[in-house]
Amino acid sequence: MxxxxxxxxxxxxxxxxxxxxxxxxxxxxxxxxxxxxxxxxxxxxxxxxxxxxxxxxxxxxxxxxxxxxxxxxxxxxxxxxxxxxxxxxxxxxxxxxxxxxxxxxxxxxxxxxxxxxxxxxxxxxxxxxxxxxxxxxxxxxxxxxxxxxxxxxxxxxxxxxxxxxxxxxxxxxxxxxxxxxxxxxxxxxxxxxxxxxTDRPVPLGAPRHPLAEIAAKMSLLNVEDNIRALVELTGSDTLRLRLQGDPEAMHNxxxxxxxxxxxxxxxxxxxxxxxxxxxxVHPRNTPVRMITDAMHACCPRLKVDITQQAVAAGEAERVAIDVGAGISTYVTLRRHYGRTRYLARVGGFPDPPPVDENYLLSALTVPTSTDIVAGRVRSL
Structure with a gap:
């Protein structure tokens, strides 16, 4: 060769x-x-x-x-x-x-x-x-x-x-x-x-970013069998997910x-x-509360609350946390990241635009029903 x-x-x-x-x-x-x-x-x-x-x-x-x-x-x-x-x-x-x-x-x-x-x-x-x-x-x-x-x-x-x-x-x-x-x-x-x-729609079969993965999992709440199961477990067709963390936490x-x-x-x-x-990194962190609010706006069946108190999670919450596969860990961060070497290497390269509520809503666009197979997100 x-x-x-x-x-x-x-x-x-x-x-x-x-x-x-x-x-x-x-x-x-x-x-x-x-x-x-x-x-x-x-x-x-x-x-x-x-x-x-x-x-x-x-x-x-x-x-x-x-x-x-x-x-x-x-x-x-x-x-x-x-x-x-x-x-x-x-x-x-x-x-x-x-x-x-x-x-x-x-x-x-x-x-x-x-x-x-x-x-x-x-x-x-x-x-x-x-x-x-x-x-x-x-x-x-x-x-x-x-x-x-x-x-x-x-x-x-x-x-x-x-x-x-x-x-x-x-x-x-x-x-x-x-x-x-x-x-x-x-x-x-x-x-x-x-x-x-990204706020671009992610086509089926294309690699997805973390918020798109979350959106795909949230969309499972709209599957009829899962709604019935949720009602049986909680008496409601809405999942309230309580996470112990810092209500003022930020992500970059x-x-x-x-x-x-x-x-x-x-x-x-x-x-x-x-x-x-x-x-x-982005020069400004994004409040986790802004992300969870965007999640709720995209999927009204899901409401995420972050509390400093210890949480006795119900069965439905435990399942949701397991599906999140570690994401619930990141509700405690308030750190910032230095950019001294970055700025020296990129010269006059402009900073990215803000990540605001509208951007997050687009990034969390829930996949269509064709992305759901037998109640599960397809592995692409």
Whole structure:
């Protein structure tokens, strides 16, 4: 297999990855997307994911993107020696965006994907040579259980512990990146996005952002069998979900279109230090109360209350919390994220527009009934 000089990208069929691929192509890059699926399936998924971002595919899309099936869990990425060598010799940039984002996935699976997988991708970067630009996608949530105060970009601190196994796995992945960079004196950029969203409708089969996932689960309350079950459990056709937390809690949510453009802009410049970490966040946090109000407006059968008092959850509430798969954990945050390194790397790049009530309503648009199969959200 012969490659031209190009950018290797993992995670191209994911929510963020599809927007990154769009931006890379728009900037003139040629990309090899490392994909899990058989190539014919992956080609359809990549094309659909990029189209779902709202951008028309460039006329030379098929010429500027190549697909290589790989195994993130394998040290050699599941590639034979000839393919691995040819790929490494032709890469001038490696962008690692793949990983598990399941907040409560079993620890061994999270570690294998997010920690060992990062180590395996760095092996490709090492084989590619010392001038290869390396960009690692992390998360602002490596801050873990530090609920208040300012989180600086140059901090990597686990002293407060973590709220979910996912956070810990991404923290350890960053540690792997730091150790690798020091060992080989190879500069790396680490990008830490917060919660990424869009107000664009998400087509069926396209990767979804967290609020769209919530909207899909909320829509289950409108399924007739579930309404009957809810009435039997609670005596009402409305679910009141009470969560113990901080009524003044805030989240940082940022538009994926802005985040991907800023991240791509950063990746095209070399860091001026061995490991340069940038928060990809909105300059203003969003009150959790605003998010829960938008949820209620989109799905009147659901009312979320956040209280400082301990909650004796009923059976229906426990089921809803389990379906949320860790989301209920994040109703205690009031922290802010520093942007010093980000601002230095993006230059005069404008800030994103506000995330207001109308934006959240669009982001939480409930899927149509065709997205529901036998009372469950389809796994896409």
């Amino acid at each position: 012969v490659f031209d000089m190009l950018t290797a990208l993992t995670g191209a069929t994911g929510f963020l990855g599809s927007y990154l691929l769009r931006e890379l192509l728009a900037s003139g890059s040629e990309v090899v997307a490392l994909v899990r699926d058989p190539l014919a399936t992956a080609a359809r998924r990549v094309r659909h994911a990029v189209e779902a971002t709202g951008s028309a595919l460039p006329d030379d899309f098929d010429q500027r993107i190549r697909l290589v099936r790989y195994d993130l869990h394998d040290r050699a990425l599941g590639l034979d020696r000839a393919t691995y060598t040819a790929l490494a010799e032709s890469i001038d940039a490696v962008w690692h965006c793949a990983g598990s984002i399941a907040l409560t996935e079993p620890w061994d699976q999270l570690y294998r994907t997010n920690v060992d997988g990062t180590r395996n991708v760095l092996g490709l970067a090492r084989a590619a040579g010392p001038t290869t630009r390396v960009t690692h996608t992390s998360t602002a949530y490596v801050a873990g259980a530090r609920l208040h105060g300012l989180i600086r970009e140059d901090e990597l601190d686990d002293s407060a512990g973590f709220q979910t196994p996912y956070e810990k796995s991404k923290f350890l992945a960053e540690k792997v990146v730091h150790d690798w960079a020091r060992q080989y004196q190879h500069p790396v950029t680490i990008l830490r996005p917060s919660v990424l969203i 949510v940022v538009q994926v279109e802005h985040a991907a453009a800023a991240m791509t802009r950063i990746s095209h410049s070399a860091p001026d230090r061995l490991v340069d970490t940038c928060h990809i």
